[in-house]
Amino acid sequence: MMRVSLIVPSFYPAIVYGGPIFSTLHTSIELSKLQDIAIYVSTTNANMDSRLDVKTNRWQQFENNFFVKYYNETKVNVLSLGLLFNVWKDIKQSDVVHIQYIFSTPTPIALFYAKILRKPVVLSPRGALCKWGLAQGNRFKKQWLNILIKTFSSEIIWHATAQQEKDDILDAFPKAKVEVITNGVEYDLFQNKNLLSKKQFINKFSQIDIETDKIIVSMGRLQKKKGFDILIDSFVIVLKEYPQAKLFIAGDDEGEKKILDQKVEKLKLKNKVFFIGSISGQDKIDFLSNADLFVLPSHNENFGNVYIESLATVTPIVASTQTPWAEVEGAGCGKWVNNNVNETAQAIKELLLKDREEIRINAKEFSIKYNWKNIAIQFNNLFKAMKNKKGSFNF
Numbered sequence: 001m002m003r004v005s006l007i008v009p010s011f012y013p014a015i016v017y018g019g020p021i022f023s024t025l026h027t028s029i030e031l032s033k034l035q036d037i038a039i040y041v042s043t044t045n046a047n048m049d050s051r052l053d054v055k056t057n058r059w060q061q062f063e064n065n066f067f068v069k070y071y072n073e074t075k076v077n078v079l080s081l082g083l084l085f086n087v088w089k090d091i092k093q094s095d096v097v098h099i100q101y102i103f104s105t106p107t108p109i110a111l112f113y114a115k116i117l118r119k120p121v122v123l124s125p126r127g128a129l130c131k132w133g134l135a136q137g138n139r140f141k142k143q144w145l146n147i148l149i150k151t152f153s154s155e156i157i158w159h160a161t162a163q164q165e166k167d168d169i170l171d172a173f174p175k176a177k178v179e180v181i182t183n184g185v186e187y188d189l190f191q192n193k194n195l196l197s198k199k200q201f202i203n204k205f206s207q208i209d210i211e212t213d214k215i216i217v218s219m220g221r222l223q224k225k226k227g228f229d230i231l232i233d234s235f236v237i238v239l240k241e242y243p244q245a246k247l248f249i250a251g252d253d254e255g256e257k258k259i260l261d262q263k264v265e266k267l268k269l270k271n272k273v274f275f276i277g278s279i280s281g282q283d284k285i286d287f288l289s290n291a292d293l294f295v296l297p298s299h300n301e302n303f304g305n306v307y308i309e310s311l312a313t314v315t316p317i318v319a320s321t322q323t324p325w326a327e328v329e330g331a332g333c334g335k336w337v338n339n340n341v342n343e344t345a346q347a348i349k350e351l352l353l354k355d356r357e358e359i360r361i362n363a364k365e366f367s368i369k370y371n372w373k374n375i376a377i378q379f380n381n382l383f384k385a386m387k388n389k390k391g392s393f394n395f
Helices: 019-032 081-092 106-116 131-135 138-152 163-172 198-206 228-239 257-266 281-289 305-312 327-331 341-353 356-370 372-387
Strands: 002-007 037-044 059-063 066-071 096-100 121-124 157-160 177-180 215-219 246-250 273-275 293-296 317-320 334-337
Touching: 002 019, 002 081, 002 106, 002 372, 019 037, 019 059, 019 066, 019 305, 019 372, 037 081, 066 081, 081 106, 096 106, 096 372, 106 121, 106 138, 121 372, 131 163, 157 163, 157 372, 163 177, 198 215, 198 246, 198 281, 215 228, 215 281, 228 246, 228 257, 228 293, 228 341, 246 281, 257 273, 281 305, 293 305, 293 341, 305 317, 305 356, 317 341, 327 334, 327 356, 334 341, 356 372
Parallel strands: 002 037, 002 096, 037 066, 096 121, 121 157, 157 177, 215 246, 215 293, 246 273, 293 317, 317 334
Antiparallel strands: 059 066
């Protein structure tokens, strides 16, 4: 049985880190079901400004052939000495090493150990090499890449979740070998939705009693990257044609909510725009499935799980051209536009006019191909090909 060592700085149930936590979890679960592969996750108990309440320094079984070991995070958001000194053993026992994230201390450590032990490596940057992201704290990030990553860049297989991310990787490391495997969606889970009237939706997610004719939703951590300021300004334009429309934004605050609250107050959007905090499970499914439209004009997403989750509930999307969702245009279930106010507003208005039943059919056909089982098979094929190179670090 092939053993894959997955090195990642944070892991489920650290859902505070958003979509990548779930995509890593679901990929691991589906891989472990394939019978000829075992997944061993080496991670930390990091949980943003706290630590997970989990047992550390021992393997814990999540599923058959799926194990996780949490090392104690010695200094919050900086370093785990336990992982630093012990992940060597985890990598030594593996056939293939899969490392996730770039700007994290486990990454160069694991790359170095894997090279010494001559283990083939897959590295998933998780969107960290996008131009917008690199421009934030530019000097430090370039030094990190040049000093700690560049040495290994041409000797590993890079994993991108879309062609756009592959292009970003090649811009940073022109000699990189890149495989594109998308994220997925729990398609069947997102079919279990409760049908809510617009009045019931508003009561459920705002606890107030007001009328509406259109419900627009968005979801993501409240941070500058997500473009919620663009969304709110776009919504002002939409209100001119749909004065009773409501905008609901779900997600944990990561320092942007105060700024967004001030914008809502300045634009006199009280009882028009609602921040409802983080939601999950059935609430998330009901939130997406009962909306007229999902909109997220993000400055960058290497994938953006919530876009495909919305489509799986057959709710159309507006995505920015800084995300990999160009296909929704041809599939007839969304718009892919520049993340500026006017184009976002126009896309919203166009989709609100379209026949909803036709969009539902299109969204269903588009999203079903992203089932996690299909994604796991692609990863398994990649890992097998690398293992069959007889342990050589070069692929």
